[in-house]
Amino acid sequence: MCGIAGSMAFGSARPTPPEVLERMTAVLAHRGPDAAGHLLQDGVALGFRRLSLVDLEGGAQPMTGEDGTVAMVCNGEIFNHRELRALLEARGHRFRTGCDVEVVLHLYEDEGPALLDRLNGQFAFAVHDRRRGLLFLARDHAGIAPLYYTTTGGHFVFGSEIKALLEHPGVPREVDLTGLDQVLTFPGLVSPRTMFRGIRSLKNGHRLIVSSDGRVEESAYWDLDYPTADQERADGPPRSDESYGEQLRELLDRAVRSRLRADAPVGFYLSGGLDSALIGALTAQAGPPVHSFSIAFPGADIDESRYQRLMASRIGSLHHEAEFTEDDIAGRLHRMVLHSECPVRETYNTCSLVLSSLARSHGVKAVLSGEGSDELFGGYLGYRFDAGGRTASATGDPLEDALEEDVRARLWGDPSLFYERRYHAWREAKSGLYADALRKSLDEFDCLAHPVVDHRRLAGRPRLSQRSYLDFTLRLSDHLLTDHGDRMALANSVEARYPFLDRDVLDFARTTPNRLKVNALGEKAVVKQAARGLVPPEIVHREKYGFRAPGSPGLLRRDLDWVNDLLSPARIARQGYFDPAVVERLRAEHLREGADLHPHLEDDVLLVVLTFGILLDVFRLPGHL
Template identity: 45%
Template structure:
């Protein structure tokens, strides 16, 4: 895990200012405090910050091929690099290090952009081909590694984090209103959208190609999750077959993700996914590893009991990190700085605290359980879909509501979270008069969100899985909730459920093995029985709901009062200042409480958005 940055002149003849590369590298130091490197040529410059994990002595980047005409910088890990290296050595390629990233330059020599199909890893990379005077950017299939870019006046700038782009005088700070509307409507912004106008997030499974002397860049998708069509004939196998294959592939994924020249630890929440990962780690190796858990002071939120059951079975070094509700508020500004966007939940700060503890214990690599819920029908919404289908409840929706669902998802009967009409009404009450005057221009439903061809004609479980991966997992759970919070402490996150071979197999598992008689993650639970204590498998799914805006407002923090002052809200121009005052008064009422499973905490979103504006010195409307 590292931080990459670069500048490429599509005009092909302007010189790169070395200081601009160094400025980008400096703000990425938290992603790579161990070493740095750069490469400057007439029409491009590359910058690199290193978090040393594999080949600690000679694995610094940029890395070149034998004659120096191909050069790569990469943020992430190539998990199957040992197997790829053996193939490449037999073909006569010469290696100068034991770095996993060095396989990329030689694969590119042989296969061009098709080399991406051979990689099992998590990565954001840039490859320079000096013979073609070209650059290729690429991001892994699930967006584990971030990669942002902007194209201004013939200059392509890219980096692992937006704050590196903001160091360049060509880049303007301006709120992307479509991104803002996505934030208020969905779990997070969705690639390629960000909260910054004209700054894009290279979408997962995509590559970008540019040549010096050619002003236009080319975007391509090289992979996407493609579930079987309902009328597609796929051989149905026995339950034991799917269990055995999931076990085999998940064990291999964990084996790949424990490859490192430093100690590898794990987060343990006490739920099924993280418990299965740490138990499989034990099955693969008797090494005594370090695992880390959050212990919330509020017993209602605490999973201490289940964490202890797993930790005692494994006899690992278990670090329980006490976390008070006040700790959330104290870290919010740092959370926003690292996510580079407002967030809807305040619990990101707990992940940040865990990462800091891991780093203090000498751990640079952490395995976590993200991805399981989206792939194995693990959220309650998968059950709710089935209930609604059985009762034909979606048929009762208005024609206008169905029209909006069809426009966004391609299916008039698919409901993701909130009703679109109610959501639109709520947002228009919150947005300022100025924003309401141009609402249709930035209304997220008027801008393509996902590839509807991957939703049409699929099973309802597969429809939700695809949308969850695109809308919830990729740009939220593995990005702002995981990568950005871990890298704030220079810790790399690895995600065994997001292994390309495992996911390609999971797409073939029949839906009723995922949700069986309304039992979520059925086939995964059956697989886990061999490894995980029964108490973990049989427990109800736990969803932590961090304290929301009523708690923050009642604490009377000066910084929140300043953010939400009538004058500040009015001056910035994004929100209706009178409506914000009304909400503040309502939420401060001692008798008021949010129904966490029903109510949307708009006040918290307003607080987070205002904190984002302050943190990044964004202009008023």
């Protein structure tokens, strides 16, 4: 993938100067170190940084259409571009390059916004339609490619990363308090919210139409739509369970092969778990040996190198392993925050930085990953809970239970739907972390005050489908794919590709009966069926082991001056976001001998405070006075 940036001037506003556009694209050089391109026309500025993967010599952007009335910048890959190219050539279109994303340009010329229904890929693009005087922007169905935007001073401004927008004059540097509250409450930020006030993240499966008169219209073109319980019961003739496993294997095989298409080296990540092992096995079947990459934690109970090496040996990949320690976390935390553009609750993004650096050092510019399987096929502990038909127990306090149900009704449209935690109780707990002024105004930025998902996608669905939709929307799109996936890979100019998020695989997951996701075989039963004969039984039948890394207790024990300074009462008080006394109590608890945090049951709130402090520094954000 690459990096895009640009703007549209409204009405009589002066167009973005060339030097500003150049600055906006220059800060995205890590996303595209191979080439840069700029176009200014009719008050629209389009900028591009290229990571060349397909048609290395001929894929320069911005691209213009055959009659010059349409121009485009696109960050991403279109995996069905060969089929689309044949269709467009049969219609009479002439291609100037062999680059996959050129099909977007010609599809827009023919079909306008409806082109999105034809694309199978990962992308964020902006098309300038000179005839209609508009910009058309879209983000892929799963949200693999990021896209941010804002309006300021008579301009619509967009980019692949927020740091590009901040180079445009008039874009303020202010903290979005609701964004901070989301990071403390949900798995991470939830689009359209960001950590920067006034800057929005385009939601996955959404598009924008921006008119020169200042109108900005957003709409959905895709969402993960599970059948209702009634639809599932009435769904077609019966099929054998084995046929689902066979179909998933075929779909993943096609998805892997299409993602291996490139004119530059492609490899894959091996975590030691089922999903990456299956992707690795299918990669090995598709052609000559390719590079595989993994992280080892020497001597730690979280080390999975035994399984990584087993799989690499089984498929004959050119395997590379990076050893990781707590020193590596401390040394990479600032760079991780700079690229993620948000505070985090886990340190494993630093592991991802090491992985992508390892890939790049071996000349690999794209990697395949197993992300998405857990969310689509019931891979987390909560799915077992749901499959057993259990619901979260009441506290015995009628008022507390009623308040909790009120929050759930607001968030999910269903007062009985339990997801992740009891949110009303958590609201009370986290409010104590805020500084006094923020604690008193919490109602003004409380992320629990409004829905964060489309209630219509939850209504009438089985519990397991509801959890999958919430995981896909709240955990995958805006956290695992964005700050953890795209950002940590492209920080080292490496593109991450996700076969489990192929549109055909998504459709399969959407229509596969829940009894084939979680059953007597455990979680992801249909994935285990697909992996039979390809992945060693020791990996297929392993207990689910989520990828994790050491948290804030380990960082505190290293007694680093910069960590102590970021968490010092004086600095915390000066910034005005958190209560210094509460932060001090958390520090003392984490410094207790033997102190540690359960990776699934406890929140590393102190790490949020620490990485938020880094965010304030690296983006020169003001304190809250």
